[in-house]
Amino acid sequence: MSNIAIQTVSLSKQYRIGAGKLGYRTIGDTLSTGFRRLIHRSGTAEVAERNPIIWALDDVSITCRSGTITAIIGRNGSGKTTLLKILAGITDPTRGFAELFGRPGALLEVGTGFHAELTGRENVYMNGAILGMTRREIDGKFDEIVAFAEVEPFIDTAVKYYSSGMYLRLAFSVASHLEPDILLIDEVLAVGDAEFQRKCIDRMSTFSRQGRTVLFVSHNLAAVQQLCTDGIVLDHGRLACSGTVTEALTTYARLRRDPDRSSDENSSLLQIHPLEIQPQGSRVFIGDPLVVRFTVTLGHALERTSLRLTLRTAGDEVIVYTAPDLFQQTRLIEPGTYSISVTIPPLWLKPGIYDMRVKAVAEQPGLEKIRAVSDPMAVQMEHPHLHHIDLPGYIVPNAQWDIRRSESDRGEGATMLCR
Amino acid sequence: MITIHSNQIDNSPPKTQSRPTPVRREAGSRKGLRFRELIQFRELLVFLAWRDIKVRYKQTVLGGLWAIIQPLMTMVVFSIFFGRLAKIPSDGIPYPIFSYAALTPWTLFSNSLTKASTSLVGNANLVRKIYFPRIISPIAAVLTGAVDFALAFIILIGMMFAYGYYPTWRIIWVLPLLLLTMLTSLGAGLWLAALNVTYRDIRYIVPFLTQIWMFATPVAYPGSMLDEPWRSLYGLNPMAGVIEGFRWALLGSETAAGPIFLVSVTAVCVMFFSGMVYFQKVERHFADVI
Numbered sequence: 111m112s113n114i115a116i117q118t119v120s121l122s123k124q125y126r127i128g129a130g131k132l133g134y135r136t137i138g139d140t141l142s143t144g145f146r147r148l149i150h151r152s153g154t155a156e157v158a159e160r161n162p163i164i165w166a167l168d169d170v171s172i173t174c175r176s177g178t179i180t181a182i183i184g185r186n187g188s189g190k191t192t193l194l195k196i197l198a199g200i201t202d203p204t205r206g207f208a209e210l211f212g213r214p215g216a217l218l219e220v221g222t223g224f225h226a227e228l229t230g231r232e233n234v235y236m237n238g239a240i241l242g243m244t245r246r247e248i249d250g251k252f253d254e255i256v257a258f259a260e261v262e263p264f265i266d267t268a269v270k271y272y273s274s275g276m277y278l279r280l281a282f283s284v285a286s287h288l289e290p291d292i293l294l295i296d297e298v299l300a301v302g303d304a305e306f307q308r309k310c311i312d313r314m315s316t317f318s319r320q321g322r323t324v325l326f327v328s329h330n331l332a333a334v335q336q337l338c339t340d341g342i343v344l345d346h347g348r349l350a351c352s353g354t355v356t357e358a359l360t361t362y363a364r365l366r367r368d369p370d371r372s373s374d375e376n377s378s379l380l381q382i383h384p385l386e387i388q389p390q391g392s393r394v395f396i397g398d399p400l401v402v403r404f405t406v407t408l409g410h411a412l413e414r415t416s417l418r419l420t421l422r423t424a425g426d427e428v429i430v431y432t433a434p435d436l437f438q439q440t441r442l443i444e445p446g447t448y449s450i451s452v453t454i455p456p457l458w459l460k461p462g463i464y465d466m467r468v469k470a471v472a473e474q475p476g477l478e479k480i481r482a483v484s485d486p487m488a489v490q491m492e493h494p495h496l497h498h499i500d501l502p503g504y505i506v507p508n509a510q511w512d513i514r515r516s517e518s519d520r521g522e523g524a525t526m527l528c529r
Numbered sequence: 530m531i532t533i534h535s536n537q538i539d540n541s542p543p544k545t546q547s548r549p550t551p552v553r554r555e556a557g558s559r560k561g562l563r564f565r566e567l568i569q570f571r572e573l574l575v576f577l578a579w580r581d582i583k584v585r586y587k588q589t590v591l592g593g594l595w596a597i598i599q600p601l602m603t604m605v606v607f608s609i610f611f612g613r614l615a616k617i618p619s620d621g622i623p624y625p626i627f628s629y630a631a632l633t634p635w636t637l638f639s640n641s642l643t644k645a646s647t648s649l650v651g652n653a654n655l656v657r658k659i660y661f662p663r664i665i666s667p668i669a670a671v672l673t674g675a676v677d678f679a680l681a682f683i684i685l686i687g688m689m690f691a692y693g694y695y696p697t698w699r700i701i702w703v704l705p706l707l708l709l710t711m712l713t714s715l716g717a718g719l720w721l722a723a724l725n726v727t728y729r730d731i732r733y734i735v736p737f738l739t740q741i742w743m744f745a746t747p748v749a750y751p752g753s754m755l756d757e758p759w760r761s762l763y764g765l766n767p768m769a770g771v772i773e774g775f776r777w778a779l780l781g782s783e784t785a786a787g788p789i790f791l792v793s794v795t796a797v798c799v800m801f802f803s804g805m806v807y808f809q810k811v812e813r814h815f816a817d818v819i
Contacts, residue, residue, distance in 0.1 A: 196554055197554060198660055199660035200656075200816045202555070202557065203554060203555065204556060206555075207553060207554060207555035208554040208555075209552070209553050210551055210552040210553075211552075213552075214552060216658075216659060216660070218658045218659070219654075219658045222654060222655060222658045222659055223654070223655055223659075225580060227584045227587040227588070228580065228583060228584065232580075232583065236576055239572050239573045240573065240659055241659070242659075244572060245572055268587075
């Protein structure tokens with residue numbers, strides 16, 4: 111119970127889809143429906159049919175401790191933004207409730223309320239007020255905001271003349287000087303370049319070090335993994351996972367389906383069955399070899415079926431690619447089930463969570479290619495001493511460092527071996 | 530408003546000195562008129578109004594002059610067509626100043642009403658992305674109209690001197706009349722703004738509404754054209770009372786306030802409070818529907 115920052119109990123939000131989320135857009139619609147209702151008693155059922163109900167959030171109960179950075183992940187339309195909007199007070203839940211212990215501040219968009227015709231200075235005040243800062247607060251932080259955005263020479267120019275980078279920097283700078291107890295952030299990393307994203311991430315970690323709580327929606331799983339301690343996964347409005355960020359990312363990887371797969375109608379022709387990693391399950395020491403086992407079923411004789419296995423970073427970048435023979439097609443032709451095991455030598459990938467998939471593509475003469483993709487599997491690379499947060503790059507090889515002082519005696523003494 | 534300064538907190542986690550009551554989000558958790566919240570958000574109100582004023586005449590050659598040109602041109606057109614050609618009586622007052630004295634508050638009213646009714650949809654982005662008491666948006670729209678009014682009013686004073694009508698103590702009545710105008714446009718504006726969120730038809734209705742409303746108001750003709758009891762009933766249109774009041778306060782027309790004014794004030798109160806209640810009842814759906 112100690113230090114809870116956010117708590118939700120059975121939080122649910124209902125929307126009607128169809129003619130506007132809540133019903134009608136034009137008076138004509140209302141009148142015609144009302145009229146129909148007068149004639150047929152069944153009018154209401156008809157309305158319900160025309161405007162089906164969806165639960166954007168369905169019975170979501172979560173708890174966030176203060177000082178943590180919690181990621182909310184899930185596919186588009188899974189209810190992430192709705193959850194933030196309810197917590198921010200923008201919209202009311204249909205059922206259930208949420209409690210926030212501390213002053214909340216929401217950043218659902220960078221630059222809300224920025225007006226192209228106003229100058230940089232005017233927009234700082236306007237945007238600050240919109241984000242809930244008082245005039246005095248903005249006065250106090252003004253120079254800092256402008257310096258952080260690096261737009262001093264243009265601060266009295268209308269922002270419509272700004273480059274998009276300057277605009278974004280200024281908008282983010284204002285937002286990042288907001289100091290609420292609970293910060294709710296929606297996908298701000300989707301915009302901006304790498305430098306901008308780094309600034310965002312730095313700023314958020316500073317926040318949590320100051321004991322503030324951050325709730326962070328993102329599709330950038332690399333950032334989530336780097337930044338967050340806890341994670342929440344939403345799937346079609348339901349809570350799929352609430353726990354550590356590792357648990358959340360694993361759940362999310364399982365939920366995520368490759369778009370190729372769903373579009374495949376020939377799935378009975380070609381199937382890949384669950385991956386299994388041996389011997390330790392999905393947790394692997396970075397210097398150990400990896401054995402992956404799976405089965406491929408051909409429902410039909412297929413020509414030239416090729417297989418490949420990939421490992422992706424949390425940012426969805428393919429970092430390991432392997433095929434039975436990189437330059438030839440594999441000989442899986444006859445129908446039947448093949449059990450396959452892939453032994454991967456030690457990869458020395460930096461500790462973290464990677465997404466493993468196996469893909470099969472079969473060509474049929476004169477017909478479309480048939481594809482099959484395995485369920486993704488999260489592989490956690492571990493190292494007893496290295497912490498994944500601070501490492502740059504991707505590979506941490508077991509390199510031998512031989513360091514010796516050149517002037518001193520040869521053969522003995524100042525030799526150091528480091529890994 | 531509580532502010533936590535970073536230097537105060539850097540080393541230790543924020544102390545939970547007697548946990549403050551949590552902010553609660555629940556269906557219907559915000560009820561009533563919530564004037565206190567309005568006070569809490571007063572800075573945002575001022576900023577919104579200030580932004581509208583700043584932006585309104587940006588990149589125009591004549592700038593703020595437009596605030597004067599609008600009623601002035603209408604006055605010229607009225608004087609030619611109603612005053613000269615149709616020979617509409619004007620209680621013995623020269624027709625140009627007779628109509629301009631009415632057009633100043635009328636322009637304030639119709640502009641405020643139009644802006645207030647489209648204000649929420651105009652600020653849709655804000656409504657979707659941040660929380661603020663939504664009522665701030667139409668209030669800010671009405672406040673910006675007051676600036677234009679001030680400019681047009683200076684011209685009115687100038688014209689009064691030109692026509693030999695010197696201000697008397699009655700001029701102080703302009704202030705309560707101004708307030709009444711703003712409350713009327715806000716009252717109607719609240720209804721229309723809230724309805725416009727769901728029914729975009731409002732956008733097309735408002736221009737007709739203001740036009741018809743103007744003909745139902747003694748702007749181009751004197752209220753004295755009607756006889757009692759119709760005249761007092763006429764006061765149900767609050768702008769009728771306001772405009773009669775303006776002519777009385779500034780030009781000393783005989784058609785003094787009286788019962789018509791009382792009816793107007795009552796009508797304004799009904800319109801304003803019903804607007805408030807309706808607005809606050811539906812405002813929690815705005816973000817979902819807009």
